[in-house]
Amino acid sequence: MQFKEVIGQQVLKKELPELMKENRLAHAILFLGKEGSGALALALAFAQYIVCERISRPLAVAAGPSLFGDEIPAPQPDALSYDSCGTCPSCIKAAAFAHPDIHFSYPVVTKKTGTPPISTDYITEWREFLKSYPYGNAYDWLQFIGAENKQGNITAQECNDIIKKLNLKSFESEYKVLVMWLPEYLGNEGNKLLKLIEEPPPNTVFLFVAENESQILATILSRVQLIKVPLLEDKEIETALTGLNRAAPEAAARIAAVSQGNYHMALQMIQHADEDWQELLRDWLNAIMKTGPVAQSKWVDEISKLGREKQKQFLQYFNHLLQLALKMQVMEQAGEGHPEKDRDFAARFNKITGMEQQEAIIAELDNAAYYIERNANSKMLFMALTIKIYHIIKDKIVFLSE
Numbered sequence: 001m002q003f004k005e006v007i008g009q010q011v012l013k014k015e016l017p018e019l020m021k022e023n024r025l026a027h028a029i030l031f032l033g034k035e036g037s038g039a040l041a042l043a044l045a046f047a048q049y050i051v052c053e054r055i056s057r058p059l060a061v062a063a064g065p066s067l068f069g070d071e072i073p074a075p076q077p078d079a080l081s082y083d084s085c086g087t088c089p090s091c092i093k094a095a096a097f098a099h100p101d102i103h104f105s106y107p108v109v110t111k112k113t114g115t116p117p118i119s120t121d122y123i124t125e126w127r128e129f130l131k132s133y134p135y136g137n138a139y140d141w142l143q144f145i146g147a148e149n150k151q152g153n154i155t156a157q158e159c160n161d162i163i164k165k166l167n168l169k170s171f172e173s174e175y176k177v178l179v180m181w182l183p184e185y186l187g188n189e190g191n192k193l194l195k196l197i198e199e200p201p202p203n204t205v206f207l208f209v210a211e212n213e214s215q216i217l218a219t220i221l222s223r224v225q226l227i228k229v230p231l232l233e234d235k236e237i238e239t240a241l242t243g244l245n246r247a248a249p250e251a252a253a254r255i256a257a258v259s260q261g262n263y264h265m266a267l268q269m270i271q272h273a274d275e276d277w278q279e280l281l282r283d284w285l286n287a288i289m290k291t292g293p294v295a296q297s298k299w300v301d302e303i304s305k306l307g308r309e310k311q312k313q314f315l316q317y318f319n320h321l322l323q324l325a326l327k328m329q330v331m332e333q334a335g336e337g338h339p340e341k342d343r344d345f346a347a348r349f350n351k352i353t354g355m356e357q358q359e360a361i362i363a364e365l366d367n368a369a370y371y372i373e374r375n376a377n378s379k380m381l382f383m384a385l386t387i388k389i390y391h392i393i394k395d396k397i398v399f400l401s402e
Contacts, residue, residue: 053091324346
């Protein structure tokens, strides 16, 4: 993967190559970014940049002393210096995720009964996954390998395998690179890697890719250079959806605004771009405020049939409209750039609710999405949410979270 294939992140695309060009490449880097930010894609592109023959070999030669003591001129920057060339043998292998000096580690489950699982058991599936879902999350990956309800792990056996591989001489490149995806799945066994991270063999680079800093071993965190990967801009997601996924411009703009910088979420939503969430939301609010319990029960029955992912997307859409309504209360121009029907709905909602009520409903929607992810009973959840929203709007009651 090349940097030009990574969505957005223009600042990091410039800063990462400069680490090598200026000889500031740390031996252990942590890419920390929320789901859908593209942290894994960035790490893959950087790994390819590191092993690219056009980049790494001239720099390695320039960094070493001359046999006769004379100075060797540093390689001059060219038009391709901020990305891998994409055409050398190393780039071709890296693009296929098959370069012998780029190693991968990721959560896995036991493949053979009685044998501790290691990443190489699933290397074929991993390559296919990266080609199809470079912005996928842990759930996508575990379903891809048929883990079902099993918990993925990066095991002690995996750590031993990493130590063994990285202590070998590189096969082709000047560098050896380990890309570890989701070190949050690395338990205390990760302490086995501390000495290797602290004193790695020459030209060995660790690229960790994580979503939750608090779940990473503190002993590893203290030994890495942290690079924070920001969420994507709405315009970047919109451009990607129209360019890469052939989405209709109006649908792409609406989904980009709702996805909150998460391209993974945007890809899921584009599959259901023809869903009219606003009509469903209008029916719900009418049932809550006008038509009463019978209509509410009927609506809850309907949404409970949609499935977990669609239910989450519906809640995210409602959340987006509430946030738009809040912004429009503060600045009238806040609705510019949003679809007209979203602006109209937000304006109407502002007539019946105040800021405190809208913030309370947002909190309830966030809680509901959290419990849906954890397989809560959808009928009970949406009925409870219906009752709470009724009291928040009608009686101005704000429910305190525990």
